[in-house]
Amino acid sequence: MNNFMVESTKSTPYVEFNPENNELIFKGESYPENAYSFYEPIYKLIDEYFINFQKLTVDFQLSYINTSSIKCLIILFDKFNTNYKNGKDIIINWYYDEDNGFDYDMGQDFKMDIDIPFNFIEINDEE
């Protein structure tokens, strides 16, 4: 499988999928007008990936997520959860900024409906 990378824009996060390292990264803000068209290619990659691969580490560092992106991320977490229940080794790292609050709360919301444990990791302010 090839690597997949999308640079961030004002309203979409940086995404990097590196199958060789078993790594998927989301970083930035997510509030596009059509969130589904942004996330859909990633769903396909994940489905394809888990046919052959056994483990995946997913890093999320999203400071802001609008409601249509929330729904897309729920679909993504459902995919992770199905694979996790089928025996895949999945780690979710949820990075948050203590002062922001929004990102931590969001991680707590996503965590509620899935079985995979979340690692909450505090980041230091870069500014």
Place this chain on the structure above:
Amino acid sequence: MENAIYMLQKKLRQSNIEFIFSGTFSQGLIEELGMALKQRMQLQQVKKRQISSAFFTFVEQTQNIKQYEVSKENTEDFLAIVGSGVIAISKTDSGYCVNSGNTILNRDISRLKEKLDKIISMNDEALTNYFREVSRREVDMNSGRGGLGLIQIARKATKKIEYNFEKIDDSYSYYTLTVTV
């Protein structure tokens, strides 16, 4: 016209409005205004938590207004709706307020009002459960009509959200929403 602008500016000052846009929103405009809003609040050394709540509310409300406008394209109501949107940030004793407004059809009021009243009646715990229920339903049914945005806005707000419908005529009203963060 000059005088009208001056009067407007005076009025904005009196209302403690620091930031306002009126007209049709595009995604690009929402992004630019959102950035400006964040920068402005950062300069005023507002707490990060408050900035993210304000920014969240700003984006949800402007995207809601935009979507409502788009949903009326190619209907006889479009001319009354288009460009009616307003977003304004004001400073009050209890924090920052994100105020939004747009023209809506009278026949769309009852459903919206029902959602708003339900959300306003809920405490934090009930809102969290309701968020969970509606987000799951919207994902499963692939629809965006449950008002997930309003639920999230209410969860981020530090006070109960407030709304008003001002009747324009038999067909339309002006809907405003005030959210304190």
